[in-house]
Amino acid sequence: MDNKFFQFNIFARCKEYNVPLRQCPQFLFVVMGFVIMISSIVFYLMGERYISDPRIVAFVVLAVAMTLLIIAFIITHSFEDLAEANRMKTEFVNIVSHQLRAPLTNLRWATQFLLSEEFKPSNEKENLEYFDIIKENGSRMEGLIDDLLTITRLKEDRLDNKRTKFSLSELTKEVISEYKTFINASNLTVELKPAKDLKNVSASYPLTKIVLENLIGNAINYSKGGGKIFIELKELTKKVEFQIKDNGIGIPMEDRKRIFQKFFRCRNAVKTEVYGTGLGLFIVKLILDGMAGKVWFDSKEDKGSTFYFTLPTN
Numbered sequence: 001m002d003n004k005f006f007q008f009n010i011f012a013r014c015k016e017y018n019v020p021l022r023q024c025p026q027f028l029f030v031v032m033g034f035v036i037m038i039s040s041i042v043f044y045l046m047g048e049r050y051i052s053d054p055r056i057v058a059f060v061v062l063a064v065a066m067t068l069l070i071i072a073f074i075i076t077h078s079f080e081d082l083a084e085a086n087r088m089k090t091e092f093v094n095i096v097s098h099q100l101r102a103p104l105t106n107l108r109w110a111t112q113f114l115l116s117e118e119f120k121p122s123n124e125k126e127n128l129e130y131f132d133i134i135k136e137n138g139s140r141m142e143g144l145i146d147d148l149l150t151i152t153r154l155k156e157d158r159l160d161n162k163r164t165k166f167s168l169s170e171l172t173k174e175v176i177s178e179y180k181t182f183i184n185a186s187n188l189t190v191e192l193k194p195a196k197d198l199k200n201v202s203a204s205y206p207l208t209k210i211v212l213e214n215l216i217g218n219a220i221n222y223s224k225g226g227g228k229i230f231i232e233l234k235e236l237t238k239k240v241e242f243q244i245k246d247n248g249i250g251i252p253m254e255d256r257k258r259i260f261q262k263f264f265r266c267r268n269a270v271k272t273e274v275y276g277t278g279l280g281l282f283i284v285k286l287i288l289d290g291m292a293g294k295v296w297f298d299s300k301e302d303k304g305s306t307f308y309f310t311l312p313t314n
């Protein structure tokens, strides 16, 4: 549906908020509009009758209309915040329950098999497969909960966001070494090229680590098994720019606008075996927005992607 038309379609907007009509901000605004019109007419008629100077009548009508308009604005604005919070809560519950359903079903299915008569304790190889399913789906749910907790803590300022000065290059090395096993298992090589005499960045150390873990993790995950990941650190005016380039599956053109949205995953990523929550880049953007940083990317489907971010040096 055309977006502009949708904005004016009160019933569609109210339905989207999922609240009763009497609590819907757009509907309330229309009602308040009628109230303002009627009261202006009533005050005009009363003023004409009791006040002889037409300028005073006009002034009173205008003052009443203005006061009511301000009240209407305040009321509808507060209802809009409430309605938006309600909409987000519903959306959040729907998405989370949907995301948890798949691993939970897999868990139930695998445990059901292990408890059934078909299960043969002697068939060690097959049994291991089922235990692997349980382990894999358990860690999926754990990953989802960790990401959701990070988002909640970030939004409530409960994560350590104290700025300190540190070397982005050293932190990058640390994260790469944490991923060493994963990098080797994926048949990848990682090259890090920091500019000479790079200044320290001024940011939160633990939050920057989360950013690096997500971007490096994605570059490994979405490389097609083998290839090279190239990381470069450059110094710009009053900031350091980080670039990570992979030659993986890339991002389809039509998905680009939505890449930083909560729970969004590109269709080519969903087709691969790689599991993801679609929360990593949302977290990256949330963190960098809060640290005067910026994040963006370039990509070509089937050729690879480069993600960039900047952090201030002062």
Ligand code: ADP
Binding pocket: 214, 218, 219, 222, 246, 248, 249, 250, 251, 259, 264, 265, 266, 267, 268, 269, 270, 275, 276, 277, 278, 279, 280, 281, 282, 304, 305
């Ligand atoms: P996920 O848990 O799915 O990796 P992210 O929020 O980190 O969630 O990323 C969102 C989506 O962006 C991914 O599902 C994937 O489709 C796409 N994406 C992110 N990084 C890359 C990359 N380096 N190469 C290709 N696609 C990527």
